[in-house]
Each structure stands twice: as structure tokens, then as C-alpha cells.
Amino acid sequence: MTSEERGPRDRPALARLLAVAPDAFATDYWDSQPLFTRSSELGSRFDDLFSAGAVDELVTHRGLRTPFVRMAREGVVLDSARYTAPGGLGAEIADQVSADKVLDEFSGGATLVLQGLHRIWPPVAEFARQLMSDIGHPVQVNAYITPASARGFDPHYDVHDVFVIQIAGEKHWRIHPPVHLHPLREQPWTAYREAVENQAQGEPTIDEVFRPNDVLYLPRGWIHSATALGGTSIHLTIGVAALTRHDVLREAVAHAAADDSLRAALPLGIDLTDAAAVRALLADAVADLARFTGEEPGVAQAVSGRLAGRVQASTRAEPIAPLATTAAAAALHEATTVSLRRGLDAGIRQGSNPADVLLVLPAKTLTLPAEAADALAQIVAGHTVQAGGLTGLDAASSLVVARRLVREGVLVVR
Structure with missing residues (x-):
């Protein structure tokens, strides 16, 4: 487009x-x-x-603690004791x-x-x-x-x-x-x-x-x-929190610890007060870094993964209610409409056992039968589907996979 x-x-x-x-x-x-x-x-x-009503609700009824709240006057941040206190019997935490x-x-x-x-x-x-x-x-x-x-x-x-x-x-x-x-x-x-x-x-x-x-x-x-x-x-x-070219370079340099030439010691007796000598070393190091990142395809993948992880860690996936989710999984039927939980980072990988496919999530990895691979690809792509109609599975198997993924907090009922 x-x-x-x-x-x-x-x-x-x-x-x-x-x-x-x-x-x-x-x-x-x-x-x-x-x-x-x-x-x-x-x-x-x-x-x-x-x-304004949201402000009053958060301050009055939500039991907020520092650092979710702070106060300042004329540029000076106030000591938290001036606007926090213990919550009373059963909630004696002092910074509410x-x-x-x-x-x-x-x-x-x-x-x-x-x-x-x-x-x-x-x-x-x-x-x-x-x-x-x-x-x-x-x-x-x-x-x-x-x-x-x-x-x-x-x-x-x-x-x-x-x-x-x-x-x-x-x-x-x-x-x-x-x-x-x-x-x-x-x-x-x-x-x-x-x-x-x-x-x-x-x-x-x-x-x-x-x-x-x-x-x-x-x-x-x-x-x-x-x-x-x-x-x-x-x-x-x-x-x-905009990611920058500096972030890309910092992650690449961190990964470059795997390159033996970049781990090599500086010359014996080098005069580090000699700007010209250090400039030459810098040019060599930059060239070696460029060679390493250009020749090793895994570098770009590693840098990509680390930067993407920083973005993902900054937010939570769509909230799920444990009790309602448990009930929804039990009540799931073939016509129930489900889709991937919004904001959930999910990827698919082949298992070490050819009979398995892995669904990789931020906090865990799920192992499913290899025949569920097409269904997982359909889910990760963000499609809204019926629990009994996952790609590549018959209705009964589809329902089993969907029910497990609802219980695991991957799918939500729409």
C-alpha cells in the first residue's frame, strides 16, 4: 500500500x-x-x-502507592510523606x-x-x-x-x-x-x-x-x-521513549563481543594520549564492527530481537480476568469467536522434536502438536476465528487447541 x-x-x-x-x-x-x-x-x-472524575477515583478508591503518584510545587518534588499514609487495618503499607x-x-x-x-x-x-x-x-x-x-x-x-x-x-x-x-x-x-x-x-x-x-x-x-x-x-x-541509532549501535556493539578480533587487546605499550594513534584504532574497530555485522546474519536478528523486546516490555497485553477466562474456556464451543490477545507478543518456532511446534510468548513457551502449526500461524497473524474452525484441524481438534490457548491467556473470546 x-x-x-x-x-x-x-x-x-x-x-x-x-x-x-x-x-x-x-x-x-x-x-x-x-x-x-x-x-x-x-x-x-x-x-x-x-x-476529573477519574482523578478522584484513582486518588480515593484505587489504593495507589508511590511511584504511581507524586506531587510538586514550583518545580520542587515534595517528600512522599506529605501526600501518603498507611491504609489502615490490613493495609498498613505506609506509601499509599x-x-x-x-x-x-x-x-x-x-x-x-x-x-x-x-x-x-x-x-x-x-x-x-x-x-x-x-x-x-x-x-x-x-x-x-x-x-x-x-x-x-x-x-x-x-x-x-x-x-x-x-x-x-x-x-x-x-x-x-x-x-x-x-x-x-x-x-x-x-x-x-x-x-x-x-x-x-x-x-x-x-x-x-x-x-x-x-x-x-x-x-x-x-x-x-x-x-x-x-x-x-x-x-x-x-x-x-524513541529508540535511536545510538540504541542500534549499542546493541550491535554488545553483540560484537562474540567476535575474536574485537576482543583482541590493544597493542603493547600503546600511548593512549596520542590522538592520531587512537584515531587509527577507532577506524580499525569501526571497520571490524562493520565486517562483523555484515558477515554474520545472526547479528541483525539479535539486535532486532533486543530492540523489539524493549518495545514489548514497555506495555502490557490486553488484560484478562482469571476467573472469567477460566469460565470462558470451560464454556467454549465450536462457534465461539476468538482472537489473539491484543498486544501479546507471540511467535512460532519448530520444536526440537519434529512432532512439536512451539508458541513462544514473553513469559513462557507452549508446546503443541506439529499439525497445529497452520492454526497457530492463523492466530498469530491476528485473525478472528471460530474455536472449531482453526486452519488445518478438524472441528474437535480445533476446539481442543482453542480451549488450551484461552486457558493459557493467548486467545480471548470476542
């Missing part, structure tokens, strides 16, 4: 955040330029993802969020940050799974709840890209160009504090009041600060 033929459904979660086509975003904005979009241009709302303490601090001007919403709030978790599939990079989501006229954090930059969705209230954002392009995770803004502070005094690139359902894309490194206006402000920050 060409880029001209693609529509919004090709990247539905990403398209929801944009007024431009996803391909145009990839070319013109991704990793380079911020993009601020008014809700009127988007034509969509986000109250299905989060709301206290609604009373949160109210006191929030009334005094502190910003409440609910972290890891992609782990604890189902609508956000599902959206994060979809967005990660759309963009191919790890995703995490926080909510920032700021009282009127309060500023939560000083001007700073993040080491990950963000999409900001204004959920409620208004917030005045000022955004300035980077002082350090494309920062890595180990290059925080505090290492460039003076330059960041100076840059924040200049003319901003974006100086806007965000209103409900406005969306901002901000590449890592861009300096920003925000102040709530007139009432409580709530926004979601979707952090995208």
Missing part, C-alpha cells in the same frame, strides 16, 4: 492526535518540530480517556496515597502527578497499546493536575518525545527551541541547566493557552513550562 493510499485507520490512535496525515507527521514533525493543534482542527474529544493529604497540598498550590496510567487506568492502557503499535516505540502516560495559577515545574526539557492532551481547564504553555538536540536518556536537562534557563528567557516558539481537547506534539529536547489559568488544569502527557 502506498502512502497515498493510506488512511487514518492505518494508524488510528496516532491519527486521533493529529490534524495532519500520519505520513505527513512522520516526514515533517517527528523528532524535529513541535506541532500544536486546536481541538476544532481535530474534531475529536478525549474525555473517554480521562477526566492519602486523599486528605493530597487535598491539603493541592489546595496549597501543589501539582498532582499520576504516573504510569498506561498500567492502571484501562481506557488509557488500551489507547497506549494502540499508539505503541502505530509508532513502533515504547509509550507511557502520566496525568498532571495543577491548581489555578500554579506552575508545577521550572522550564526544562524531556529526554523523550511527548504528546500533550489538555483534558480540563486551561494552561498557558511556553515552548522554546532546544539547547541540546536529540538528548539521550543519560543526558537530562540538569546537565545543561544554565543554557536551558537562558533559552527560556527568549522569544518562545509556541506561546499558547491550551484548552480542553487541544493537543501538542513536542520532540525531546524542546524546552517547556506551563501555568494553570483560572481553575484546575488536567492534561495527559504521553511519553514516547
Whole structure:
């Protein structure tokens, strides 16, 4: 399919955040330029993802613990004891969020940050799974709840890209160009504090009041600060931990430990203060690395697997309810519609015994009869099927395989 033929459904979660086509975003904005979009241009709302009611429910009824919650005032993160407390009889854990303490601090001007919403709030978790599939990079989501006229954090930059969705209230954002392009995770803004502070005094690139359902894309490194206006402000920050060429090289170098020439010692008596000698060694090492990665087909596969694993580890598969799943497996019949659990990383491999085929999952590997290979390929491809109609199996065998895969948390009833 060409880029001209693609529509919004090709990247539905990403398209929801944009007024431009996803391909145009990839070319013109991704990793380079911020993009601020008014809700009127988007034509969509986000109250299905989060709301003020969601904040109150999480703080009051969900028993959140640190680090899923933190608070800050004027750029200073508060000691957790100021907004947490033991939960009482049977829940004496000391770092559970206290609604009373949160109210006191929030009334005094502190910003409440609910972290890891992609782990604890189902609508956000599902959206994060979809967005990660759309963009191919790890995703995490926080909510920032700021009282009127309060500023939560000083001007700073993040080491990950963000999409900001204004959920409620208004917030005045000022955004300035980077002082350090494309920062890595180990290059925080505090290492460039003076330059960041100076840059924040200049003319901003974006100086806007965000209103409900406005969306901002901000590449890592861009300096920003925000102040709530007139009432409580709530926004979601979707952090995208973009994988980089540096990550590819780091994984390749780690795998290059298998090459004996790259493990060889440097020359005896080498003068490491001689820049020319070190430059020659560097050129030789780069050449050897290029030779190793070019000649060994397993290197690309290993690097691919390690990078893909980092993306997969950043999110959870579609949640399953243990008791409901057990009941569904018992009640399964040939006409029951099932499909692969969304977000589950699953692969197929030949077993050491030719009579077996392996279904490789993040936490376990399942062994099935080799005649189920076509059925597994059908499932892993994401097809929705009837439990008694798996490819290559008769109805009875298909039902047996489907029932086992439901019990194992691979298939879900649709």
C-alpha cells in the first residue's frame, strides 16, 4: 500500500492526535518540530480517556502507592510523606496515597502527578497499546493536575518525545527551541541547566493557552513550562521513549563481543594520549564492527530481537480476568469467536522434536502438536476465528487447541 493510499485507520490512535496525515507527521514533525493543534482542527474529544472524575477515583478508591503518584510545587518534588499514609487495618503499607493529604497540598498550590496510567487506568492502557503499535516505540502516560495559577515545574526539557492532551481547564504553555538536540536518556536537562534557563528567557516558539481537547506534539529536547489559568488544569502527557541509532549501535556493539578480533587487546605499550594513534584504532574497530555485522546474519536478528523486546516490555497485553477466562474456556464451543490477545507478543518456532511446534510468548513457551502449526500461524497473524474452525484441524481438534490457548491467556473470546 502506498502512502497515498493510506488512511487514518492505518494508524488510528496516532491519527486521533493529529490534524495532519500520519505520513505527513512522520516526514515533517517527528523528532524535529513541535506541532500544536486546536481541538476544532481535530474534531475529536478525549474525555473517554480521562477526566476529573477519574482523578478522584484513582486518588480515593484505587489504593495507589508511590511511584504511581507524586506531587510538586514550583518545580520542587515534595517528600512522599506529605501526600501518603498507611491504609489502615490490613493495609498498613505506609506509601499509599492519602486523599486528605493530597487535598491539603493541592489546595496549597501543589501539582498532582499520576504516573504510569498506561498500567492502571484501562481506557488509557488500551489507547497506549494502540499508539505503541502505530509508532513502533515504547509509550507511557502520566496525568498532571495543577491548581489555578500554579506552575508545577521550572522550564526544562524531556529526554523523550511527548504528546500533550489538555483534558480540563486551561494552561498557558511556553515552548522554546532546544539547547541540546536529540538528548539521550543519560543526558537530562540538569546537565545543561544554565543554557536551558537562558533559552527560556527568549522569544518562545509556541506561546499558547491550551484548552480542553487541544493537543501538542513536542520532540525531546524542546524546552517547556506551563501555568494553570483560572481553575484546575488536567492534561495527559504521553511519553514516547524513541529508540535511536545510538540504541542500534549499542546493541550491535554488545553483540560484537562474540567476535575474536574485537576482543583482541590493544597493542603493547600503546600511548593512549596520542590522538592520531587512537584515531587509527577507532577506524580499525569501526571497520571490524562493520565486517562483523555484515558477515554474520545472526547479528541483525539479535539486535532486532533486543530492540523489539524493549518495545514489548514497555506495555502490557490486553488484560484478562482469571476467573472469567477460566469460565470462558470451560464454556467454549465450536462457534465461539476468538482472537489473539491484543498486544501479546507471540511467535512460532519448530520444536526440537519434529512432532512439536512451539508458541513462544514473553513469559513462557507452549508446546503443541506439529499439525497445529497452520492454526497457530492463523492466530498469530491476528485473525478472528471460530474455536472449531482453526486452519488445518478438524472441528474437535480445533476446539481442543482453542480451549488450551484461552486457558493459557493467548486467545480471548470476542
